[in-house]
Amino acid sequence: MLAAGPLLHAQGLGLERGGRELFRDLSFAVEPGHLMQVEGANGAGKTSLLRILAGLSRYGFSGSVERCAPLLYLGHHSAVKAMLSPRENLAWHISGAGSYSREQIDEALARVGLYGYEDVPSHALSAGQHRRVNLARLYLSAAPLWLLDEPFTAIDRDGVAELEALLVGHAQQGGAVVLTSHQSLSVSYQVAMLSLSAGLQP
Ligand SMILES: Nc1ncnc2c1ncn2[C@@H]1O[C@H](COP(=O)(O)OP(=O)(O)OP(=O)(O)O)[C@@H](O)[C@H]1O
Numbered sequence: 001m002l003a004a005g006p007l008l009h010a011q012g013l014g015l016e017r018g019g020r021e022l023f024r025d026l027s028f029a030v031e032p033g034h035l036m037q038v039e040g041a042n043g044a045g046k047t048s049l050l051r052i053l054a055g056l057s058r059y060g061f062s063g064s065v066e067r068c069a070p071l072l073y074l075g076h077h078s079a080v081k082a083m084l085s086p087r088e089n090l091a092w093h094i095s096g097a098g099s100y101s102r103e104q105i106d107e108a109l110a111r112v113g114l115y116g117y118e119d120v121p122s123h124a125l126s127a128g129q130h131r132r133v134n135l136a137r138l139y140l141s142a143a144p145l146w147l148l149d150e151p152f153t154a155i156d157r158d159g160v161a162e163l164e165a166l167l168v169g170h171a172q173q174g175g176a177v178v179l180t181s182h183q184s185l186s187v188s189y190q191v192a193m194l195s196l197s198a199g200l201q202p
Helices: 046-054 086-095 102-112 128-139 159-174
Strands: 008-017 020-030 037-039 060-065 073-074 145-149 176-180 194-195
Touching: 008 046, 020 046, 020 060, 020 176, 037 046, 037 159, 046 060, 046 073, 046 145, 073 128, 073 194, 086 102, 102 128, 128 159, 145 159, 159 176
Parallel strands: 037 176, 037 194, 073 145, 145 176
Antiparallel strands: 008 020, 008 060
C-alpha cells in the first residue's frame, strides 16, 4: 500500500454557494500517514469540500485537485439498499473494486459487529447498523486514500473506538484519511486539522 509522494494535492480551492463564500484559496497535500480532520460549523462546507476532493463535484468551484492514488469515498448518507441484506449490499458496493469471496465479505461484516446479521433484510437494521454496513467497505478497501464524511454518525462508543483504531492503522501503514466530524478524535496519533470558518449564517 505504501505510496511515494502525496496521495492528493489541492490547490487554491474556493467555493461559493448561494452568494456566500464558504472557503477560498485552500491549498494542501494529503501525504501517506496523514490523518486529517475537516472541521467547521453546520453549513461551513465540509461535505462540499470532501465531494470536491473525491471528484464528485466537478464544476462550480475554483482551484484544482490532483488525485495521485486510488481513493474510497464514503458519504454521510446511508448507501444501504433496504431490500438487500448486509452481505448483498456490501458485495454490490465492492464489486467494482475487485473480486471478493463470501468469507471475506462476512469477515468484514463481522469486523464491524454485524456477525449474525449477514442475511437480515437491511430495512430491519438500525441507523447505526446501516452505517456499519457502509463502514465494512473500509476493511476490504485497497485504496490508499479514504475520504470519509461524518463516519462516526450513529455509531456507538465501542464502534467509534474501533473505527478510530482502524483509521490510525490505515495511516500507520502508509494510507491516509481525510474525514469530516463534529467530534474530536480520541487517538494517540497526530491529527491535522483543517478548519472551515464559514457556518450557519442568515
Ligand atoms: N444542494 C445544494 N443546493 C444549494 N445549496 C447547497 C446545496 N448543498 C449545500 N449547499 C450550501 O452549501 C453549504 C455547505 O453545505 P455542506 O453540506 O458542505 O456543509 P457542512 O459543513 O458539511 O454542513 P453539516 O455540518 O451540516 O453537514 C450549505 O450551508 C448550503 O448553503
